[in-house]
Amino acid sequence: MTKGRPLGHLVKYAVPLLLGNLMQLMYNAVDSIIAGRFIGEDALAAEGIAAPVMNMVILLVSGITIGAGILMSEAFGAKDMARLRKLNGTTLVLGIISGSVVAVVGFILSRSILCLMDTPLSILDSTTWYLSITFLGVPFVFIFNSLSSGLKSVGDSKTPLLFLAFSSILNASLDLVFLGLLGFGIICSAVTTVVAEIVSAILAFWWMKKKNREISPSIGDMKLEKRTVLAILKYGGPTALQQAVQPCGKLFIQSAVNSLGVSAIAAFNASSRIDSFALIPEQGIAAAVATFIAQNRGGGKKERVMPGFRSGLALEICYALFIGTVVFFFRDSFVSLFVGGEAAEAVVREGSKYLAVMSFFYIFPSLTNLTQSFFRGCGKMYVTIAATFTQIFFRTVFTFLLSSSIGIQGVAFASGIGWAAMLIWEIPYMLLTARRLGFRNGGQR
Numbered sequence: 001m002t003k004g005r006p007l008g009h010l011v012k013y014a015v016p017l018l019l020g021n022l023m024q025l026m027y028n029a030v031d032s033i034i035a036g037r038f039i040g041e042d043a044l045a046a047e048g049i050a051a052p053v054m055n056m057v058i059l060l061v062s063g064i065t066i067g068a069g070i071l072m073s074e075a076f077g078a079k080d081m082a083r084l085r086k087l088n089g090t091t092l093v094l095g096i097i098s099g100s101v102v103a104v105v106g107f108i109l110s111r112s113i114l115c116l117m118d119t120p121l122s123i124l125d126s127t128t129w130y131l132s133i134t135f136l137g138v139p140f141v142f143i144f145n146s147l148s149s150g151l152k153s154v155g156d157s158k159t160p161l162l163f164l165a166f167s168s169i170l171n172a173s174l175d176l177v178f179l180g181l182l183g184f185g186i187i188c189s190a191v192t193t194v195v196a197e198i199v200s201a202i203l204a205f206w207w208m209k210k211k212n213r214e215i216s217p218s219i220g221d222m223k224l225e226k227r228t229v230l231a232i233l234k235y236g237g238p239t240a241l242q243q244a245v246q247p248c249g250k251l252f253i254q255s256a257v258n259s260l261g262v263s264a265i266a267a268f269n270a271s272s273r274i275d276s277f278a279l280i281p282e283q284g285i286a287a288a289v290a291t292f293i294a295q296n297r298g299g300g301k302k303e304r305v306m307p308g309f310r311s312g313l314a315l316e317i318c319y320a321l322f323i324g325t326v327v328f329f330f331r332d333s334f335v336s337l338f339v340g341g342e343a344a345e346a347v348v349r350e351g352s353k354y355l356a357v358m359s360f361f362y363i364f365p366s367l368t369n370l371t372q373s374f375f376r377g378c379g380k381m382y383v384t385i386a387a388t389f390t391q392i393f394f395r396t397v398f399t400f401l402l403s404s405s406i407g408i409q410g411v412a413f414a415s416g417i418g419w420a421a422m423l424i425w426e427i428p429y430m431l432l433t434a435r436r437l438g439f440r441n442g443g444q445r
Contacts, residue, residue, distance in 0.1 A: 010288045010311055043186045045262050046127040048269020049119055052250040053110075054134055057102050058141055060240050064098065065091055065142070065149040067236025070294045070376060072153030077298030081214060088150040089217025090228045091236075095146040099139030106135035117251060118258050120265075130190045137194035140201040147204040150215050152291065163203045171196035238381030245385065249392030253399045257411060264408050267350035270338035271408075274331075274351075275358060278323045279365055285315050286369035293377025305377075305439040312370055320366035324359045331355035350408050357412035364419035371426050378437065383429065391422035 068091040075084040110132040111124070119127055148160040174192035208216045257268045289312035296304045327334065335351035336344060368391065375383040395418030402410025 010285065010292060010308065010315065042123045042126065042262065043189075045120075045265040045269065046123045046130055046186060047189070048265055048272070049114065049117065049123075049127050049254060049258070050131040050134065051269065051272070052254050053106075053113055053117075053131060056248055056251065057106060057135075057138065059246070060102075062095075062142060062145045063240030064094055064232060064236035065145045066376070067234075067239040067381065068146075068232045069149035069153050070235055070290065070379065071231060072150060073291050073294040074298035076154050077295035084150070084153065084215055085217045086221045086225070086228055087232065088146075088215060089221030090224060091149060091232060092143065092146040092217065093222050093224055094229070094232065095142035096139060099142035103135050103138045106138065107132050110135065117255050120258065120262060123262070126186050129187050133187060133190035134193060137197040140194075140197040143201040144197070144204050147201075147208055150208065150217075151204075151212065152287075154215060156212075159207060160204065163200050163207070166203065167196040167200035170199055235379065235381060238385050239376070241385055245388045245392055249396045252396045253411065253414075256399050256403050257408070260403065260407060263346040264350050266339060267335065267347045267354065268408060268411065270335050270347065271351040271354045271358070273338070274327065274334045274355060278327055278359075278362060281319055281323070282316055282362075282366045282369050285312055285319070286373035288312065289370060290373035290377040293374065294379075297377065297379075302438055306434060309370070309374060312373070316366035316370050317363070320363040324362040327355055327362070328359040331359070354408045354412050357409050358415060361412070361416035361419065364416060364423065368419055368422050368426070371423070371430050374430050375433070378433065380433065383426070383433075387422050387426045390425070391418040394418040394421040 068087055072084050072087050075081075075087060111128045114124060114127055114131065144160075144163070151159050171192055174195065175189060178188045178192065254268075257265055289309060292308045292312075293305050296302070296308070331352050332348055335348045335355070338351075339347045368387070372384050372387060375381070375387075395414045398414035398417045399411050402413055404410070406413075
């Protein structure tokens, strides 16, 4: 990415990445759709309650791989392949250790966590089983993320997409057979998700060893060398904290939603899945911009940073306007995919209220994701923590203030308020940082 037109690089990198992210979302979305249609409203609500818990722990540790990916991109830009392999190997070991610890602790404490979230007693047992089993797949998620970071750091965002596509299809097929055809319950839904995660990790490990020897870490690279670990934690630690702040706040938000009843919980689960699908391309574009900035910083091409950023901004805004329009006009149809039977009308009604408001706010996360990617690419991870904390603080506070008076729509308004609060100070600081670092507004070269 250190030569050629920035827009072409961003599109080429972002499209496979965002498709891969969409595939990753398919794990939970397919589970929710099939669970809601074949098991019922309670199963949909149970998975919705478990989702922010899993998101928090996964993003907490996978933040390490995101930070390490920036370091690997810089090493690749500087043509230091030995350092790239060492970073790749150390990140993999950290992911395995961290994932295993999280899996054991999460399995033991699942019920206690759900009780703290005021989970309705009618679905507490089923939700506990679902969450406990899902925790067992965490180490394999981290193995896959670690290996994917190595591939993406050298511009290969296509290979992880292929593995995710295969495992997503596998997950959906197993769900349809065991839940839809054979009538198994929510426990089986968790098991099929874990199986798909194991497969994706194995495929990624095999591919890197056989096809990408240049960046594949040797046994000697796969050790916790103090200097390398500290470098990864310097970048990945703040990113992990920033990643965890968002879902941690969502746990409180979920608690507020839980007080609105099972129908509202199910509707929020379905609508949140739709939000995730709608917003993941914005995150893919932002990730491409972060990699572009990191590689050009590592290669000493400062004059290319701002043209690349502007190209990313144009992509983000165009997409946000498009997806906001689509979700607004097709919101009822989207929500109805997740639920059937007698409960469908109430769930669709509540979900439609939420999306009618949220679709107008999709422009905000397109801007927040892009500004966050600027600071990640520059290695200023502390800024992303402060910005995310601002967003989730205002979102959580206003969720409790508004949901009690206007219901699920209050949750959507609170999201818009949180994003706006974040942008008010982050954009001016980003422009100031660009000037300080000498990122000139050059042409696209």
